[in-house]
Amino acid sequence: MAKKNKITQGDSRSPHIIQLTTPRIFNIDIADFVNSVRNAISVDFSRRVRLYDLYEDILQDTHLESVIGKRKARLHSVPIRFKKKNGEFDEAMDEVIESPWFGQFIDDALDAKFWGFSLFQFDKGKDGFINYQLINRKHVDPIEKEILHTQYDYDGLPFDDFYNLLLVGKDRDLGLLAKVAPFVIYKRNSIGDWSQFSELFGMPIREYTYDASDNDARQRLLNDAKEQGAASVYIHPNDAGMNLIESGNKSGSVEVYDKLVDRCNAEISKCILGNTLSTESSENGTQALGTVQKEGEDDISESDRRYILNILNYEVTDIFSALGLNTSGGKFEFEKDEDEDKEKQMRIVQGLWQMGLPIPDDYLYEKFNVEKPQKSGTALKREEPDEGPAGEEDPLQDGQEGPQQNDPKVEEHPDGKDTTNKRSRSLFARLFQRWTDFFV
Numbered sequence: 325m326a327k328k329n330k331i332t333q334g335d336s337r338s339p340h341i342i343q344l345t346t347p348r349i350f351n352i353d354i355a356d357f358v359n360s361v362r363n364a365i366s367v368d369f370s371r372r373v374r375l376y377d378l379y380e381d382i383l384q385d386t387h388l389e390s391v392i393g394k395r396k397a398r399l400h401s402v403p404i405r406f407k408k409k410n411g412e413f414d415e416a417m418d419e420v421i422e423s424p425w426f427g428q429f430i431d432d433a434l435d436a437k438f439w440g441f442s443l444f445q446f447d448k449g450k451d452g453f454i455n456y457q458l459i460n461r462k463h464v465d466p467i468e469k470e471i472l473h474t475q476y477d478y479d480g481l482p483f484d485d486f487y488n489l490l491l492v493g494k495d496r497d498l499g500l501l502a503k504v505a506p507f508v509i510y511k512r513n514s515i516g517d518w519s520q521f522s523e524l525f526g527m528p529i530r531e532y533t534y535d536a537s538d539n540d541a542r543q544r545l546l547n548d549a550k551e552q553g554a555a556s557v558y559i560h561p562n563d564a565g566m567n568l569i570e571s572g573n574k575s576g577s578v579e580v581y582d583k584l585v586d587r588c589n590a591e592i593s594k595c596i597l598g599n600t601l602s603t604e605s606s607e608n609g610t611q612a613l614g615t616v617q618k619e620g621e622d623d624i625s626e627s628d629r630r631y632i633l634n635i636l637n638y639e640v641t642d643i644f645s646a647l648g649l650n651t652s653g654g655k656f657e658f659e660k661d662e663d664e665d666k667e668k669q670m671r672i673v674q675g676l677w678q679m680g681l682p683i684p685d686d687y688l689y690e691k692f693n694v695e696k697p698q699k700s701g702t703a704l705k706r707e708e709p710d711e712g713p714a715g716e717e718d719p720l721q722d723g724q725e726g727p728q729q730n731d732p733k734v735e736e737h738p739d740g741k742d743t744t745n746k747r748s749r750s751l752f753a754r755l756f757q758r759w760t761d762f763f764v
Contacts, residue, residue, distance in 0.1 A: 342463045349381040382508040391596040398625045402658045409653030441493030466495040511588035518581035536561035
């Protein structure tokens with residue numbers, strides 16, 4: 325069978341290979357989630373339509389959208405480059421990488437971790453530029469590798485009928501959204517109950533009484549109640565009794581709702597970002613704990629970068645070659661953060677210097693891009709500190725800053741070497757302090 329030109333997606337008003345259907349959103353509960361997961365994980369007949377409608381629904385949650393957006397933003401914070409076989413960057417490929425569709429493709433490829441998979445079809449337009457489309461997931465059977473005309477079809481067209489298709493993800497993976505969906509549902513229901521509680525007990529309740537034999541008075545009270553706002557109203561005859569039983573501890577009830585919402589948000593953050601302190605404030609949070617959780621988030625970002633590079637280098641390069649881009653022998657890579665790299669190198673140099681390793685001055689000036697003065701020694705050597713007044717500690721010990729102003733004059737030997745260690749110590753102190761101030 326000849327391969328079809330393109331997978332078309334649209335409504336029923338014109339013929340398309342995929343006939344789209346409006347997703348069912350809102351009014352979902354845990355029972356809906358359980359049933360949709362059961363349908364999706366069925367070994368004999370897996371269908372994810374209800375599950376993906378539920379995903380569309382929970383993505384309306386602001387906290388979930390925020391943490392997913394943060395994870396994508398960290399992925400985009402480091403530029404991607406294509407390095408040719410000779411080690412040079414490809415300027416032609418840079419134009420492709422900087423195009424809007426490429427950044428959107430990175431987002432959609434990462435979405436495979438949240439949804440379970442993503443299916444792309446790449447094409448080259450009449451203008452000569454590469455583009456792609458994300459195939460609606462409800463119309464894709466990743467297990468049987470088929471494209472479904474309607475979302476409830478049993479059989480479809482095989483992937484082999486179409487060109488330049490790329491399936492990212494695992495065929496039976498339901499994605500991270502399946503793990504966070506219960507917390508979004510619990511939170512939404514809790515907020516709904518909280519809203520109802522506020523409506524009932526947050527405003528004073530108005531009570532109207534009337535003579536049971538005076539129907540006109542009753543009608544006037546009803547009209548007055550409607551005109552005075554939406555607060556709760558009780559209207560009853562004079563001889564009828566009414567008892568209003570309120571919650572014994574309103575503040576405690578509010579705290580129950582509030583804590584449930586916070587707990588759900590924390591679980592969502594841990595699932596998507598690996599921590600909670602980078603998205604929520606905590607009374608018990610410390611700088612050390614924040615640093616540890618930040619390192620965990622960095623590890624997840626590094627894993628995402630490796631994930632994207634595997635897709636680009638092992639799967640997308642062949643498609644680019646088929647579309648006329650030369651990717652032979654080259655590879656995609658993320659650029660290193662030079663500032664962060666230099667900060668790490670500075671700490672390494674400081675440690676080596678404290679261990680007694682001589683470090684050339686010229687190396688420090690060149691490595692850390694510091695302007696070199698007209699007169700300079702030839703090496704930075706670790707020597708024993710000069711003895712100062714009794715009880716005075718070495719200014720470079722225990723993390724203290726070294727001298728930065730009014731440095732002692734340097735006595736130079738005829739062969740160009742320093743006769744004192746004070747200038748060497750001051751040089752390293754100034755370099756280290758300058759970089760420390762920059763990063764802090």
